[in-house]
Amino acid sequence: MSTPPFSREEYARRTALARASMSTRGIDALVLRNPENICYLTGYETPGHYNFHALIVMPDAFAMVVRLFESPNVEEYTNFKTVFCVPDGIVPVTVLVDALKTLGLADKRLGLETGINKASLYSPVSEREILTRDLPRANFVDCTGILAAARVLKSDVEIEALRTAVNMAEIAVDAGIEAITDGCTENDIAAAVLYAGTKAGCEYVSLPPFVAAGERSAIPHGTWRGRSVARGEHVYFEVSGVHKRYTGPVMRCATLGPPSDLIQKMSDAMLRALDVSLEGIRPGMSGKSAHDLIYNVVDEAGFGGDYFTHHGGYSLGIAFPPGWGEGHLMDIGPGEEKPLQPGMVFHIVPVSLIYGTAGVGFSAVVQITETGCVPLSRYPRALTVV
């Protein structure tokens, strides 16, 4: 009925990368349960992905196991036709077992993901027990993260999707800042953000817009709760645009009237960390080193330690709720030894939260180039005074 969001050539490129990884691992078929991986290879999407979905990647074909109700989405969004449906009321993984038997895969080497962070949402113990019991001749191979190396290196069309998404987020935050008036509430501001983003073409988001004022800005992942904004207070924004399921976020702060000393100092530190990272981040550097670059600037200003417990950044790409990042694939964080490479895209997020007092952060979305990095965001890097 419709078509996938990208060209057949783009999906062929991605699929070739997946099949090369399968070949390296000697896998006959790969079973993917994670909605980002499924969308990456096929274009398939639904907000109902929390119900059972599995993509079976074979050397020469795809097949999907989906909830019967969702099955028209295969026709709506993909170029293939082989679907095994799960009616409501059936244990879904039993349909996957039947599908693998029908496809002649019951005694083959089958790749499965066992879970890392967000990806772990889709590899439950209960399903594995049934697969192991009902496919006794299959050889299950842990393929957690098998698509990570492909997904973190963006093609030109992926970069453009991310740029479009970031620009939608900027439009949404602009509208939120315009909504700040003396006595307005967090809800008024969040409503303006959601309205403007959706009018600008933003798809449904994978995390809500984080809009919080005053001391509530220091609640981790805090959202609007009707707190009103008074003169001299600040509002924290972290808002995403979504285009073709690619998430482009923007984090920034604005004050109603001149900022307090604390908000000014925190803003100066975060903006300096952003400048330093835009100048210093380059390919070959480990994710950990890039994190240190950001963290150290914030820490020197007195806002590290307990105030800065977040990773300094994370990869961006296709996302479905309940999360918008790809930090589990490639992180700018304390545990990340892998090197940054040209074509990666990161959300750089210097943010400090002084719980009970104030949270302040400013971010940029950057593409790693051959020599350094360039921002996809057009935003001026500054504290806005309304």
Place this chain on the structure above:
Amino acid sequence: MSTPPFSREEYARRTALARASMSTRGIDALVLRNPENICYLTGYETPGHYNFHALIVMPDAFAMVVRLFESPNVEEYTNFKTVFCVPDGIVPVTVLVDALKTLGLADKRLGLETGINKASLYSPVSEREILTRDLPRANFVDCTGILAAARVLKSDVEIEALRTAVNMAEIAVDAGIEAITDGCTENDIAAAVLYAGTKAGCEYVSLPPFVAAGERSAIPHGTWRGRSVARGEHVYFEVSGVHKRYTGPVMRCATLGPPSDLIQKMSDAMLRALDVSLEGIRPGMSGKSAHDLIYNVVDEAGFGGDYFTHHGGYSLGIAFPPGWGEGHLMDIGPGEEKPLQPGMVFHIVPVSLIYGTAGVGFSAVVQITETGCVPLSRYPRALTVV
């Protein structure tokens, strides 16, 4: 800093039910990973729940294992203080292992969930392997669904939260209907829905508003994609309000100008199914029988079979993204043998999707009473003609 959304008495009631179930199963401690279960017992919440969270329920205390960054949310939303933090870059379940050792639980009977549908999102194979390896003297007991019996029977304060949420959804849909004009787009309508809901106090939603026009209304869980609305076409809405994390949805349709014969016939069938279910649904009836009641009306009108593949309804309560229902706890669907009981609350959803042509549905949120059911929604049950 703040307080949980409900009284200490309400949490004591819920916790007593959980501990009674633990006692029945001879469990020394229960480890819950699912954000709805954690919020139900403690009030804890964060949109960042896709990162590691575990609530350890002991006979006389709670403890939580959370991502360090999220840990202020324990103080923000709960009445307890025992927190084990997971810094970014550490394998989170290893902190759970350490916490269980510290709490003297390493050789006890520990209840874990292994996963059913949405709840399966939080019981990955990778974590179980580490728990089994690192706690060799523990006795792990499958406690999947241990809180289901408690959660599906709503207290008065839960009913009120659901009623408030439904009313927010009605305000949001009203605004969406007002936004329908000749040539407007799905985005214009969805923007109006999100704006009005958020202004009315709606918290961030657990599924996006489903707003789609014309033939796009038949995309399962379809959302806005910029399609414009012409005179004679219809718009499908399924929109939730959220209050204290309780989700109250509303599904309905509106046409711009007089409806086509098909839309009128489909609407008549769905509205009749709704009337029949409001008259016929009563305690003691199985979830399957209630489903049949709804399905049969729609099927007799010619819109069953491939057009009606969804369950007829599902329990409502606390929800976090990526889903808003409790059908995995108590369903009005083909596989549900459990009986309806007074105090349960369901979203009744007669909806038929003729892929490529039209999707039409009308819903009600109903509370099961001693003798039948009563709607929490105030909406007139009718097709709106703009």
